[in-house]
Amino acid sequence: MNDQVGGNLKRNRFHALCQSLRPDLLRFAFWLSRDLALAEDVVQEAMLRAWKAQDSLLDEGAAKPWLLTIIRREYARSFERKRLVTVDIDELVAREEPTLATTQADDLAELRAALFKLPDEYREPLVLQVLMGYSTAEIAAELNLSNAAVLTRLFRGRNQLRALCGEDTRRDPEEC
Amino acid sequence: MLNCADYRRAVLADPQDADPLLRLHRDGCRECLEYTDRLLLFESRLERAMRVSVAAAGDARVAPLRTPAGARASAAPGGLKARRGWLAMAASVLILVAVAGALWLAEPHSSLAADVVAHMAGEPQAWARTDIPATAPELAQALGDAHLRLDPKAGMVSYARSCQFRAHHVPHLVVQTEMGPVTVMVLVHESVSKPERFDEQGYHGVILPIPGHGSLAVLARGQIPSPDMLKQVASRVQDALVWTG
Numbered sequence: 212m213n214d215q216v217g218g219n220l221k222r223n224r225f226h227a228l229c230q231s232l233r234p235d236l237l238r239f240a241f242w243l244s245r246d247l248a249l250a251e252d253v254v255q256e257a258m259l260r261a262w263k264a265q266d267s268l269l270d271e272g273a274a275k276p277w278l279l280t281i282i283r284r285e286y287a288r289s290f291e292r293k294r295l296v297t298v299d300i301d302e303l304v305a306r307e308e309p310t311l312a313t314t315q316a317d318d319l320a321e322l323r324a325a326l327f328k329l330p331d332e333y334r335e336p337l338v339l340q341v342l343m344g345y346s347t348a349e350i351a352a353e354l355n356l357s358n359a360a361v362l363t364r365l366f367r368g369r370n371q372l373r374a375l376c377g378e379d380t381r382r383d384p385e386e387c
Numbered sequence: 388m389l390n391c392a393d394y395r396r397a398v399l400a401d402p403q404d405a406d407p408l409l410r411l412h413r414d415g416c417r418e419c420l421e422y423t424d425r426l427l428l429f430e431s432r433l434e435r436a437m438r439v440s441v442a443a444a445g446d447a448r449v450a451p452l453r454t455p456a457g458a459r460a461s462a463a464p465g466g467l468k469a470r471r472g473w474l475a476m477a478a479s480v481l482i483l484v485a486v487a488g489a490l491w492l493a494e495p496h497s498s499l500a501a502d503v504v505a506h507m508a509g510e511p512q513a514w515a516r517t518d519i520p521a522t523a524p525e526l527a528q529a530l531g532d533a534h535l536r537l538d539p540k541a542g543m544v545s546y547a548r549s550c551q552f553r554a555h556h557v558p559h560l561v562v563q564t565e566m567g568p569v570t571v572m573v574l575v576h577e578s579v580s581k582p583e584r585f586d587e588q589g590y591h592g593v594i595l596p597i598p599g600h601g602s603l604a605v606l607a608r609g610q611i612p613s614p615d616m617l618k619q620v621a622s623r624v625q626d627a628l629v630w631t632g
Contacts, residue, residue, distance in 0.1 A: 224501065224505070227501065227502060227505050228505045231502065231505045231506050231551075231552070234441050234551045237441045238437060238438060238439055238441055241439060241441070242437060247441075271505070319432065319435055319436045322432055322433060322436040323436050323439070326436065326437070337433075338437060340401065341430070341433055341434050341437055342434065342437040342438070347400075347401060362400040362401070363400075365399075365400040365401060366396060366399045366400040369399050369400070370399060372433070373429060376429075378425075378429060379425075382395070382418070382422060383395065383399065384391075384392035384393075384395045384396045384399075385392070386396070
């Protein structure tokens, strides 16, 4: 009985942990895939995989990167399972309009549409840094890149994004 | 010594980079200071843009609540097997009720604290010891939803976000104090009847009631000088909360 209580306690904690992390994980999957329905499927599958493998998570503090890695793998698997159709960015933006829309007074919707237009290799490290709070070294480890390559991608990604949003980039430096 | 181009390349790659060399250049270069301010404003907008609303995207379904016995029973064909299945399910329900009761008896008051600690695990970057304050837009964004502002006497706020917690957006701040970074969550929708202290997973914290405004969770991580000091910091933060609506 004690083992069962302990097991249930552990499972409840794991469930609470996943619940608390889920919104950000779903956002990450959304920016990865640019498709909310696909992001939900990916996160759901990833949560099930995480649930089955929960014993391999030794430190709850590492839960977020652990889950995030599972989500990235699950997203990659979604390419293996089905052939994804190439779509026009404007169509993608129009399709995800309810998610990209904002009721706030500023122009977040424009920024969101610009994020959709960023190439994957720039968007993903940027989302890891800004939304998930990853350091350069953590992004490098997650994406299997060198620190220098990550910094270059972040620099280019931010540059392109600012230009797409009409920011004043005249005083931006040239890339090395 | 960095030149302006090197500095801007570095902050465009990581606007939050706390490298002392970058700070030294910024402090001595008015143009780069203005450049950084504009970039941080953009950064604040970018973060809010990335925080798309996912509230309507369905509840978390981490795993089916199904015991192995129940799972086997539902797969078994035939009347006897079906009856065994019902018995197994009934037994599972009884076990679940017993377990729930045991959990309730074992930890009747800890669920709010446990959820706060679980939330902390998701934002490790918030705990950086830094002297770079959160920007005014970040602070306003984090506190605005709760109709709140924070008097500077609380201390320097280095991290400010509006976070999803138990289906509500709540302000999540990190205040740099004499005992290091301290996390503050203003839990407008969570009431406690009296101050509650907790020590879980290396976090030391206190949840204080705020009459008419829910509660306030204040946490420190790792070694703390003394529980009394944590309580003093919590009281100071509580005194610094100014309700605007």
